[in-house]
Amino acid sequence: xxxxxxxxxxxxxxxxxxxxxxxxLALVLWALYTIFTNTVANLNERGIQTGFGFLxxxxxxxxxxxxxxxxxxxxxxxxVVFLIGIQNTIIVSVLGILAATILGFIVGVARxxxxxxxxxxxxxxxxxxxxxxxxxxxxxxxxAVFLPLFPGPRESITVGEEIFLNNRGLYLPKPILxxxxxxxxxxxxxxxxxFAIFAxxxxxxxxxxxxxxxxxxxxxxxxxxxxxxxxVFLIFPAPLSxxxxxxxxxxxxxxxxxxLPLFSLWFxxxxxxxxxxxxxxxxxxxxxxxxxxxxxASLGLKRPTMLRLVIIPQAMRVxxxxxxxxxxxxxxxxxxxxxxxxxxxxxxxxxxxxxxxxQALVIIAMTILVYETLSLLTSGILNWYNxxxxxxxx
Numbered sequence: 001x002x003x004x005x006x007x008x009x010x011x012x013x014x015x016x017x018x019x020x021x022x023x024x025l026a027l028v029l030w031a032l033y034t035i036f037t038n039t040v041a042n043l044n045e046r047g048i049q050t051g052f053g054f055l056x057x058x059x060x061x062x063x064x065x066x067x068x069x070x071x072x073x074x075x076x077x078x079x080v081v082f083l084i085g086i087q088n089t090i091i092v093s094v095l096g097i098l099a100a101t102i103l104g105f106i107v108g109v110a111r112x113x114x115x116x117x118x119x120x121x122x123x124x125x126x127x128x129x130x131x132x133x134x135x136x137x138x139x140x141x142x143x144a145v146f147l148p149l150f151p152g153p154r155e156s157i158t159v160g161e162e163i164f165l166n167n168r169g170l171y172l173p174k175p176i177l178x179x180x181x182x183x184x185x186x187x188x189x190x191x192x193x194x195f196a197i198f199a200x201x202x203x204x205x206x207x208x209x210x211x212x213x214x215x216x217x218x219x220x221x222x223x224x225x226x227x228x229x230x231x232v233f234l235i236f237p238a239p240l241s242x243x244x245x246x247x248x249x250x251x252x253x254x255x256x257x258x259x260l261p262l263f264s265l266w267f268x269x270x271x272x273x274x275x276x277x278x279x280x281x282x283x284x285x286x287x288x289x290x291x292x293x294x295x296x297a298s299l300g301l302k303r304p305t306m307l308r309l310v311i312i313p314q315a316m317r318v319x320x321x322x323x324x325x326x327x328x329x330x331x332x333x334x335x336x337x338x339x340x341x342x343x344x345x346x347x348x349x350x351x352x353x354x355x356x357x358x359q360a361l362v363i364i365a366m367t368i369l370v371y372e373t374l375s376l377l378t379s380g381i382l383n384w385y386n387x388x389x390x391x392x393x394x
Contacts, residue, residue, distance in 0.1 A: 039361055048358045055079040061352055065259050065343050067091070081353055085345035086370055092262060092344060093331040093374070096269040100330060101323075103274035108281025109307065122278065129275040135336050137272055142264035142340040150260070153251050162244050164252055169259040171245035171252045182236025189232045193225025200224070261342035265334065273330045280322045284315030313389070320386045327382065328375050345370060 009015050043050055059081045063071045066084045070076075110122035129137070147167055151157065156166040164171040177183040197218060204217025232239060245255030288311050296310040335346040350367045354360055 043358075043361065046358075050359065050361050052362060054357045054359055054362075055082070057357075059353065060356060063343060063348065065257070065262065067256070078353060078357070082349050082366065085343070085347075085349040088262075088343055088348070089331070089334055089345040089370075090374070092266055092269070092334050092337070092342070095266050096273065096330050096334070097327050099266070099270040100273040100277055100326070103270060104277025104323075105281055107274060107278035108285070111278060111282045112285055126275045126278055129271050130279075132272075134268065134272050134333055135339055138265060138268040138336055138339050141268050142261065146260060146264055146267075153247065156247070156252070162242075164245055164247070166252075167260060168251065169257050169263065172256040172258070173242040173244050174254070174256045176241050176243055178239060178241055180236065180239060182232065182239030185232045185236055186229065186239045189228035190225070193221070193228050196224040196228075197221030259342070261337065261340040264340050265337050265342050269330050269333060272333075273326050276326050276329075277323055280319050280326070281315070283322075284317075284319035285311055287318045288314045316389045317386070320382065320389070324379055324382045324386075327378050331374055331378065332371060 040050055055078050057078055058074060059076055059078050060074070062073050063076075063081065063084055065088060067087075069080065069084050069087055071080065071084060107122045107125055110118050111126070113119045113122070150165060150167040153164075153166045153168060156164040156171075158164050162173045177186070198221070200217040200221040202217070204215050204220075207217075208214035243254050245252045245257075285307075292310055292314065293306065296306040301310070334344055337344045338347040338351060341347070345367060350363055354363045357363070
């Protein structure tokens with residue numbers, strides 16, 4: 001190409017593409033800067049100073065549920081309230097993910113059952129819970145079912161003299177490690193027992209790979225855990241004590257409290273998310289070639305064994321990716337807890353703390369950052385697990 005026929009740089013598609021991207025990036029940065037400066041200016045006009053200084057101030061309100069972080073009214077600063085909100089969000093999210101996974105797998109397998117009544121019952125379950133708004137379900141279970149169902153504190157349903165159930169929640173004995181050698185021995189026994197469960201499970205897999213027979217590795221591990229703990233209680237006197245809930249004038253005190261709003265929220269999140277996971281499970285099982293099922297049946301495998309050893313392992317590569325999205329949705333949907341006054345992050349931090357301090361910009365930004373972090377962590381862990389269970393192609 002002669003010098004006279006060379007394309008000018010402003011008509012070159014490469015340079016034009018770079019120029020467009022730089023222009024778009026500059027416009028986005030300008031828009032974000034404008035939003036930030038306008039928000040700060042509006043807050044300053046109302047006499048609200050932004051910043052993180054309020055985090056060390058004392059929170060003037062009470063927090064009712066904090067199982068692992070101590071809270072004292074009139075002494076605890078705001079940054080501890082923020083941690084309590086994260087803690088309560090993680091508690092309901094983890095409990096919901098575990099329960100929804102188990103229930104979703106059961107319902108998903110039941111939808112494909114040859115039993116007509118069981119498969120239709122599973123179908124009705126999925127259609128009802130999947131097509132009803134989650135907020136409505138949370139309010140239904142809390143205000144229409146559980147709250148009227150359970151009695152007041154003085155008429156609590158009791159199991160022995162240690163466990164109480166009423167319309168304020170479930171009260172259980174709280175285990176407390178004594179300051180003795182036995183307490184450390186008990187912790188060591190539990191750690192060794194958990195290690196034994198993983199070791200026996202690994203041994204069972206290796207045995208199955210070489211012989212085709214899978215011994216009950218998890219059962220051996222659990223028995224080892226029970227025997228180790230039993231030996232500790234036999235050798236050391238009272239390594240563990242229990243704080244029993246006591247009925248006072250108006251309410252129960254002491255022990256472990258599972259408040260009714262937490263139970264209602266967990267129950268609604270579980271039943272709602274399980275309906276979607278059940279569809280993922282059904283789709284995953286249907287994706288497995290029919291020849292695999294016929295081959296397993298020709299070997300004389302019963303349906304539970306066929307599902308556990310042949311179908312489910314192959315279906316997992318289809319089940320896991322959409323199920324990750326359901327786990328993320330469950331975590332974000334926990335913010336609907338404000339409907340039943342459960343003190344999770346949005347209710348406690350972006351609700352009560354924001355109203356008390358007026359620091360909307362900082363508090364909302366911190367809340368968004370927490371949900372982004374939880375989502376990325378959940379995605380990272382499950383994507384790592386997904387890569388481990390993928391079938392390796394030859």
